[in-house]
Amino acid sequence: MTIKDIAKLAGVSVATVSRVINDDAGVAEKLRNRVLQVIKETNYIPNTVGRNLRKSKSDMILVMLPTLSNPFYAKILKGIEKRASEHDYGILVSVTHHESRIEKKYLKMLQMKQADGVISLFSTLIAEELNDLAGKYPIVQCCEYTEGAHLPYVMIDNKKAAYEATKYFISSGHKRIGMISGSFYESSERAREQGYKEALMDSGLPFDEGYIFKSNYKPESAMEMCRKLLDMPEPPTAVLTVSDTLAIGAIKYLKSVGVEVGKDMDVIGFDNASITRVYDPTISTVSQPRYDLGTVSVDLVIEKINNLSTVNKGIILPHELILRESTRGEA
Amino acid sequence: MTIKDIAKLAGVSVATVSRVINDDAGVAEKLRNRVLQVIKETNYIPNTVGRNLRKSKSDMILVMLPTLSNPFYAKILKGIEKRASEHDYGILVSVTHHESRIEKKYLKMLQMKQADGVISLFSTLIAEELNDLAGKYPIVQCCEYTEGAHLPYVMIDNKKAAYEATKYFISSGHKRIGMISGSFYESSERAREQGYKEALMDSGLPFDEGYIFKSNYKPESAMEMCRKLLDMPEPPTAVLTVSDTLAIGAIKYLKSVGVEVGKDMDVIGFDNASITRVYDPTISTVSQPRYDLGTVSVDLVIEKINNLSTVNKGIILPHELILRESTRGEA
DNA sequence: TTGTAAGCGTTATCAA
DNA sequence: TTGATAACGCTTACAA
Numbered sequence: 047m048t049i050k051d052i053a054k055l056a057g058v059s060v061a062t063v064s065r066v067i068n069d070d071a072g073v074a075e076k077l078r079n080r081v082l083q084v085i086k087e088t089n090y091i092p093n094t095v096g097r098n099l100r101k102s103k104s105d106m107i108l109v110m111l112p113t114l115s116n117p118f119y120a121k122i123l124k125g126i127e128k129r130a131s132e133h134d135y136g137i138l139v140s141v142t143h144h145e146s147r148i149e150k151k152y153l154k155m156l157q158m159k160q161a162d163g164v165i166s167l168f169s170t171l172i173a174e175e176l177n178d179l180a181g182k183y184p185i186v187q188c189c190e191y192t193e194g195a196h197l198p199y200v201m202i203d204n205k206k207a208a209y210e211a212t213k214y215f216i217s218s219g220h221k222r223i224g225m226i227s228g229s230f231y232e233s234s235e236r237a238r239e240q241g242y243k244e245a246l247m248d249s250g251l252p253f254d255e256g257y258i259f260k261s262n263y264k265p266e267s268a269m270e271m272c273r274k275l276l277d278m279p280e281p282p283t284a285v286l287t288v289s290d291t292l293a294i295g296a297i298k299y300l301k302s303v304g305v306e307v308g309k310d311m312d313v314i315g316f317d318n319a320s321i322t323r324v325y326d327p328t329i330s331t332v333s334q335p336r337y338d339l340g341t342v343s344v345d346l347v348i349e350k351i352n353n354l355s356t357v358n359k360g361i362i363l364p365h366e367l368i369l370r371e372s373t374r375g376e377a
Numbered sequence: 378m379t380i381k382d383i384a385k386l387a388g389v390s391v392a393t394v395s396r397v398i399n400d401d402a403g404v405a406e407k408l409r410n411r412v413l414q415v416i417k418e419t420n421y422i423p424n425t426v427g428r429n430l431r432k433s434k435s436d437m438i439l440v441m442l443p444t445l446s447n448p449f450y451a452k453i454l455k456g457i458e459k460r461a462s463e464h465d466y467g468i469l470v471s472v473t474h475h476e477s478r479i480e481k482k483y484l485k486m487l488q489m490k491q492a493d494g495v496i497s498l499f500s501t502l503i504a505e506e507l508n509d510l511a512g513k514y515p516i517v518q519c520c521e522y523t524e525g526a527h528l529p530y531v532m533i534d535n536k537k538a539a540y541e542a543t544k545y546f547i548s549s550g551h552k553r554i555g556m557i558s559g560s561f562y563e564s565s566e567r568a569r570e571q572g573y574k575e576a577l578m579d580s581g582l583p584f585d586e587g588y589i590f591k592s593n594y595k596p597e598s599a600m601e602m603c604r605k606l607l608d609m610p611e612p613p614t615a616v617l618t619v620s621d622t623l624a625i626g627a628i629k630y631l632k633s634v635g636v637e638v639g640k641d642m643d644v645i646g647f648d649n650a651s652i653t654r655v656y657d658p659t660i661s662t663v664s665q666p667r668y669d670l671g672t673v674s675v676d677l678v679i680e681k682i683n684n685l686s687t688v689n690k691g692i693i694l695p696h697e698l699i700l701r702e703s704t705r706g707e708a
Numbered sequence: 709t710t711g712t713a714a715g716c717g718t719t720a721t722c723a724a
Numbered sequence: 725t726t727g728a729t730a731a732c733g734c735t736t737a738c739a740a
Contacts, residue, residue, distance in 0.1 A: 049735095058711085061711060061735080062710065074709060091488065094486075095426055095489055096735090100734045114445070117446045117447070123445050124474070138469055154422060155425075160425060265655045324597075379717055389727085391719090392720085392727055393725090393727075396726090405725060427719090
């Protein structure tokens with residue numbers, strides 16, 4: 047069933063059918079109704095591929111996730127979908143598994159006009175590659191920013207968030223604070239490490255690189271890092287981790303060696319994963335406005351779709367430090 | 378940069394370029410090399426949309442997930458991607474959020490030939506709708522089966538898995554066993570409830586519908602259900618839940634009222650989520666062969682793509698009961 | 709207001 | 725072995 051068939055059945059030209067489909071003005075009421083009638087009777091749906099080829103546009107936004115293992119992205123996607131559909135865009139999801147080969151493969155969809163824009167939750171590409179692409183296609187970053195890349199982004203102020211978390215530890219009396227970071231999500235990790243550092247220094251506490259350990263985001267690795275922290279000559283009394291999964295690993299290790307979390311040792315995670323509300327103890331964490339991160343990403347990418355040379359906005363959304371049982375201790 | 382440009386630059390016809398691109402036999406070595414050279418120099422990539430329109434094929438498989446909140450699907454997707462790429466298929470992910478409106482929208486991609494087949498991790502459609510579609514397009518179900526639908530599927534034997542878990546409880550001496558189920562994933566839930574029931578009956582224990590509670594898959598809801606179980610005149614000494622998230626909720630509630638899990642009360646979950654290895658206590662669970670579920674799904678859908686009228690296979694993959702701290706009790 | 713026809717980028721048929 | 729050309733399904737000048 048193609049537009050030709052509809053035209054024939056309705057006794058009009060394909061152009062008229064196309065006009066009806068696209069709500070073009072200037073079709074006589076009578077013809078319009080006749081065409082609509084036929085369309086209804088036949089359940090005709092215009093072919094997307096034909097249309098895309100002709101219009102060099104797909105009305106699709108590609109969302110690139112680094113992984114499907116992190117439920118963190120679920121709510122962001124909901125925000126994206128909501129706002130996209132308000133603007134009559136569809137969304138397509140791709141998972142890069144942190145591999146640039148895969149990321150590049152999906153980015154070709156832009157060139158083919160199979161997607162009109164991309165929202166990248168994490169890019170493995172280097173700044174130069176991104177800048178090249180961003181000159182040709184609408185690409186925005188959400189949550190993670192590539193240093194040196196000039197494209198729109200939306201995220202929280204990671205440095206400030208870590209700063210506040212660390213300050214909270216300090217205000218509770220902690221003098222030695224450890225950090226479990228990582229080396230996957232460069233931009234947010236570095237910013238959070240910096241916030242941690244500045245909070246210490248602003249409070250007149252010594253900053254020692256040796257109190258920062260880099261994990262691979264698996265809880266098991268956080269357990270190992272936590273062990274190392276405890277084995278230090280002067281072990282910390284509080285630990286900031288860059289993800290809730292790491293906080294869980296840390297807490298698990300602490301419990302296993304009889305350290306009571308929220309009393310002997312405080313822990314703060316990142317992202318407010320749903321498990322933090324049900325873990326034992328419940329876990330203090332930095333919450334990101336996930337839904338809004340999604341909607342704003344869409345606004346940014348649509349702005350670029352409509353005018354590629356629009357100025358690259360960087361938008362910071364507010365975070366929130368959520369205090370739970372894992373930070374009941376006073377040092 | 379289109380095939381025409383390449384043809385012009387190489388001094389050949391577009392037909393020849395097309396033949397080279399598609400590895401057609403019967404192109405003189407000399408011409409082939411000349412064309413390849415131009416393609417390399419220009420970084421030319423054939424346009425997918427044009428090709429798809431012409432071939433009525435996209436070499437893409439659409440993966441439909443019910444949600445992005447469940448990391449369960451991550452490894453399945455990896456299996457899918459691996460096997461798909463071995464067969465030169467790409468994959469596209471869509472999230473239905475359990476809404477049939479959304480599911481139907483994505484299924485249109487089949488009609489448009491934007492996807493050659495679909496792997497559905499969960500369908501909201503009724504059997505009749507699925508059968509209609511499956512007559513026209515390659516659709517396979519993975520993990521969840523729609524009763525009355527005639528299409529290929531791959532999953533574990535959910536009834537047997539629940540049977541074994543329940544039998545394990547019984548072998549530990551438990552006489553009253555509760556179940557926290559749900560009403561989202563009909564096929565697996567019903568099968569698991571049935572397995573639970575049969576295990577009780579085969580062991581000469583009474584089966585009482587009142588020991589089965591239906592949650593909404595949120596841990597909070599499992600806490601509530603667990604409270605109800607404990608409030609019964611004769612509370613159970615073991616609980617089987619249809620997901621690990623529910624097991625966590627149950628355990629959290631039990632701990633909150635001073636019931637020691639793995640001693641006073643045993644709990645078994647489903648899916649072997651990574652959190653089950655780090656929760657306190659670690660959680661016994663039924664593990665599904667996720668990666669293989671993915672690869673086999675691809676095999677099935679490709680079989681259908683190649684021959685739609687091939688017989689609908691139903692494949693059962695082996696599960697595994699993994700025992701951890703949450704089942705150390707003896708009643 | 710409507711229709712004709714060109715063209716989007718391919719592949720595939722047919723003839724040479 | 726190669727090339728001209730129709731066709732895939734659609735939109736959009738342009739003409740009528």
